[in-house]
Amino acid sequence: MTVPVLTVRPIDPVADAPSIHAWVTEDRGSFWMMSEYTLAEVAEIYTWLDEQPTHTASFVLADGEPAAIVQTYRADAEVEPISRLLDHRPGDLGIHFFVAGGDARREGWTASLVAAGALHVLADTSVRRLVLDPDVDNHPAIDLAERLGAVRGPVLDLGHKTAQVLFLDADVLRPVASAR
Numbered sequence: 001m002t003v004p005v006l007t008v009r010p011i012d013p014v015a016d017a018p019s020i021h022a023w024v025t026e027d028r029g030s031f032w033m034m035s036e037y038t039l040a041e042v043a044e045i046y047t048w049l050d051e052q053p054t055h056t057a058s059f060v061l062a063d064g065e066p067a068a069i070v071q072t073y074r075a076d077a078e079v080e081p082i083s084r085l086l087d088h089r090p091g092d093l094g095i096h097f098f099v100a101g102g103d104a105r106r107e108g109w110t111a112s113l114v115a116a117g118a119l120h121v122l123a124d125t126s127v128r129r130l131v132l133d134p135d136v137d138n139h140p141a142i143d144l145a146e147r148l149g150a151v152r153g154p155v156l157d158l159g160h161k162t163a164q165v166l167f168l169d170a171d172v173l174r175p176v177a178s179a180r
Contacts, residue, residue: 004062004109006116008070011057013046019066019100020046026101031138033160060117062109069098070117082133082163085156091128091170095121097141111144115173118148122170129170133163142166149173 011020021042024034034042049057049071060068073080073094080094097114121127134141136155142164146152149172153165 004067005064006067006112007061007064008058008117008120009061011046011050011059011069013050013057014043016059016066017043017046020069023069023098023100028101029098031135031141032098058117058120060113060120062113067100067109068113068117069096070114070121071096072121082131082156082158082165085158086131086153086165088131089129091126092131093121093127093129094131094133096132111147114144115148118168118173122173127170130168130173132166132168133158134166136162136164138164 017039021039023029024032029035046057049055054074056072058070059066060070082094097117099110099113118130132145132150145166145168148168150166150168153167156163156165
């Protein structure tokens with residue numbers, strides 16, 4: 001298997017909406033909670049994200065092709081339900097990942113794609129810890145986060161889902177990811 005070159009670029013809300021829509025409406029995209037969204041609604045959500053000073057949305061590219069989404073939010077952002085339920089440390093940043101399905105899926109590269117996205121975020125040295133909040137039933141996401149060094153925090157009812165909070169210290173991820 002050839003090792004792809006992994007890079008990260010911001011999502012263009014309109015131009016990238018068809019790719020995102022195709023991914024999130026697959027059965028495997030149910031945890032992203034956009035499976036019923038139209039293409040226009042996906043573009044609208046990503047336009048909103050792009051306008052927020054507290055949020056980012058980027059693609060992790062494998063050999064120049066979109067292969068994963070990495071979204072971040074300031075852990076204290078009032079628009080995020082989890083922000084009202086956790087005590088945050090300075091340098092916390094909330095993060096979500098979605099690895100492509102369909103033709104864009106790269107078998108065996110999920111951990112590398114997620115690590116590349118996380119390391120891109122951690123290039124900002126003010127970020128000391130990533131806060132993840134996958135659905136408690138999303139065992140692949142929880143298992144992957146733990147393989148990358150995350151530790152479990154509380155289980156929280158966020159209203160729209162029950163989340164298993166995980167914390168990933170920057171100093172833990174950098175050595176684990178660089179070993180890949």
